Amino acid sequence: MLVSAKEMLQKAHAGKYAVGQFNINNLEWTKAILLTAQELGSPVILGVSEGAGKYMCGYGTVVGMVNGMLKELGITVPVALHLDHGSYEGALACIEAGFSSVMFDGSHYPIEENIEKTKELVRLTGERGISLEAEVGAIGGEEDGVVGGGEVADPNECKAIADLGVTMLAAGIGNIHGKYPENWAGLRFDTLAEIQKLTGDMPLVLHGGTGIPEDMIKKAISLGVSKINVNTECQLSFAAATRTYIEAGKDLQGKGFDPRKLLAPGFEAIKATVKEKMELFGSVGKA
Numbered sequence: 001m002l003v004s005a006k007e008m009l010q011k012a013h014a015g016k017y018a019v020g021q022f023n024i025n026n027l028e029w030t031k032a033i034l035l036t037a038q039e040l041g042s043p044v045i046l047g048v049s050e051g052a053g054k055y056m057c058g059y060g061t062v063v064g065m066v067n068g069m070l071k072e073l074g075i076t077v078p079v080a081l082h083l084d085h086g087s088y089e090g091a092l093a094c095i096e097a098g099f100s101s102v103m104f105d106g107s108h109y110p111i112e113e114n115i116e117k118t119k120e121l122v123r124l125t126g127e128r129g130i131s132l133e134a135e136v137g138a139i140g141g142e143e144d145g146v147v148g149g150g151e152v153a154d155p156n157e158c159k160a161i162a163d164l165g166v167t168m169l170a171a172g173i174g175n176i177h178g179k180y181p182e183n184w185a186g187l188r189f190d191t192l193a194e195i196q197k198l199t200g201d202m203p204l205v206l207h208g209g210t211g212i213p214e215d216m217i218k219k220a221i222s223l224g225v226s227k228i229n230v231n232t233e234c235q236l237s238f239a240a241a242t243r244t245y246i247e248a249g250k251d252l253q254g255k256g257f258d259p260r261k262l263l264a265p266g267f268e269a270i271k272a273t274v275k276e277k278m279e280l281f282g283s284v285g286k287a
């Protein structure tokens with residue numbers, strides 16, 4: 001059964017580790033992440049962007065697929081199904097469809113409007129026991145065609161949103177989606193510390209987990225980050241493994257073209273990436 005992300009994140013915050021959010025794109029992705037979490041005894045959050053939701057034929061299809069897998073694969077670790085960077089309407093649709101967690105990304109609105117919409121979603125998710133992630137300060141980089149500037153959040157605005165009663169809070173601290181440029185200045189730990197000081201024990205969320213050096217991940221966790229989002233890294237490892245298979249001509253040997261064979265190396269590559277991240281984030285054995 002899907003669970004809200006609240007309990008797993010509060011435990012992670014208290015225990016100084018982070019739960020990974022891994023974005024899903026299809027059946028192979030979902031199966032690879034769920035099996036790895038189960039093998040490692042780790043809680044996990046499956047992230048679905050609005051674009052990925054559309055690609056997978058709508059939120060109802062995603063809920064059906066994930067619930068089916070939890071049952072058929074015998075998954076017993078805590079799993080949350082979470083809307084990633086949702087619009088207000090997208091969050092409502094996911095609540096209706098059976099997601100156990102949603103993000104409302106109001107970071108591009110003036111703070112008053114972000115507060116107003118987040119407040120309404122605190123009420124709607126609270127009634128149903130669904131966890132809610134809010135965002136202050138846009139995360140840089142490109143996601144689903146939306147390019148953010150990589151802002152650094154205002155800690156007082158973070159406090160205003162946290163005080164509404166959200167479950168977890170994403171704040172821009174110089175992080176971006178996708179690969180980091182050569183000249184990236186790194187995470188703003190001063191801002192992160194200030195945000196946590198003002199928000200008390202609020203679990204903080206680090207987006208753009210791909211390519212952040214290990215020491216920065218560990219420091220971010222020590223300062224209150226309890227959820228780390230990873231997307232691009234699984235895509236890159238899947239693509240590289242698939243490329244190797246095809247370049248070796250394996251799809252032309254025997255029944256190597258069978259999708260169950262063709263997609264197998266990419267599937268294993270996602271599993272390896274997820275394992276590596278769960279070990280780094282410290283969530284192994286924390287289910």
Ligand code: 13P
Pocket residue numbers: 023047084085176177178179206207208209210229230231232233
């Ligand atoms: P990356 O694609 O950089 O790993 O970021 C993922 C993310 O933050 C999803 O919200």
